[in-house]
Amino acid sequence: MTTALPEQKLDTLLARHAAVEAELTQQLAPEAFVKLSREFAEIDPVVGKIKAYRSVAGELADLEALIADPSSDPAMREMADEERHALIGKREQMIEELRVSLLPKDAMDERNVIVEIRAGTGGDEASLFAGDLFRMYERYAARQGWTTEIMSVTEGTKGGFKEIVAEITGRGPFARLKFESGVHRVQRVPDTEAQGRVHTSAATVAVLPEVEDVDIEIKPDDLKIDTMRSQGAGGQHVNKTESAIRITHMPSGVVVMVQEERSQHKNRAKAMAMLRAKLYDAEKTKRDTERAAARKDQVGSGDRSERIRTYNFPQGRVTDHRINLTLYNLPKVIEGEALGEIIDALITHHQAELLAAEAG
Known part of the structure; x- marks a missing residue:
């Protein structure tokens, strides 16, 4: 038997939905309108489910009353019983x-997110794999209707990226x-390998x-901001303007650099966005580590050193080690087409863990 729903919580949501709708x-100020619109968009689908659930619960109550009534026609009672099931x-x-x-x-x-991909062990082949991962996310993002914009890049010597943000x-x-988030591992025969190993x-x-x-x-006094000439590809303008920005957050030692835009102002804004994300993430990781001491939440931990997935090209398989999921459609995953299957499975697993924690 399924656990009963918190009816009081459902009532509160219905009341809040009606209040926000009203x-x-x-006449609202633009920021208030945006805030309320976001809240409405979040609770509206849930309220739809609550109303549908209560409608079915009402139908069930009516059928049960009809079945329990001794004066009901036996044929009607039988039909009602079938419908009830x-x-x-x-x-x-x-x-x-x-x-x-x-x-x-x-x-x-x-x-929105900032995605950082860094080549790890494996030299040139690791850089090529980092390039494959970036294209996988870029294609997956395009399928979701999202936009991908490169913030900073260090190219590999034989293609791919040593690092891309x-x-x-x-x-x-x-x-x-x-x-x-985590370590992605690839097993394949590199183009540079003559022996086919x-x-x-x-x-x-x-x-x-x-x-x-x-x-x-972030306190302005904690920042050291350097401007410099952009490196690498980017057209004629690159070496003439000091548009690249490097920001060092002195208390933490975190350094970010952005050089993709012509405008120093735009690069500075992007570098600050990257710095905020990194400092927030460091703080969250610290909190999560403290919490994980009390309970193990592997999927949601985002531990950067954890090996999370293996892409085995000779066998055409992808294995996510956290949920023991193996798919034999590696080409579609690496093209970003079937990545959603893995993401859906991870989300479902995470929800199941949350439900189990609530029940416990």
Whole structure:
């Protein structure tokens, strides 16, 4: 039997939904309108599920009353009993869906993200793999209707990237990409390998939510800001203007650099966004580590040193080690087409852990 829903919480949500809907019809300041619109967009689908669930619960109550009434026609009672069984199954499914909808949301889920990919062990092959991972995320992002913009890049000597940092913007990228943080491992025969031997290389992925000034305070006095000429590709303008920006946060030693835009002003804004994300992430990692001492939450830990996934090209398989999921469609995953299958499985697993924690 499915656990009963917190009816009081459902009542509160219905009341809040009605209040927000009424407020949105009033004359509002733009920032208040945006804030309320976001809240409405978040609770509206949940309220739809609550109303559907209560409608089914009402139908069930009517059928049960008809079945219990001795004056009811026997044929009617039999039909009502059959319908009741079907509705019970439907109600159980609705309860499960609602319980997931009522789980506490990660405050950062709707945020844009900064994705950092660094080549790890494996030399040139690791750089090529980092390039493959970047293209996988770029294509997956395009499928979601998101936009990818490179913030900084260090190219590999034979292609790919030693390091690439990109910003992905759109609707809810952090919710879908946050479980990608960790060490990704590749097993394949490199183009440079004459003997045809399989090599193992690795790249590290970090997915950071973009944070706002209100999320983290950075004192101007703590920053050392350097301007310099951009390096590498970028056209004729690059070596003539000091548009590249490097910001050092002196208390933590965190250094960020952006050189992709012609405008120093734009590069500075992007570098500050990157710095805020890194400092917020460092603070969150510290908190999560303290919390993880009390309970193990492997999927959500985002431990950068944890080997999370292996891409085995000779066997055409991808294995996510956290949830023991193996898919034999590596080409579609690396093209960004089937990455969603892995992400969906990770989200489902995480929700199941949250539900188990609530029940416990």
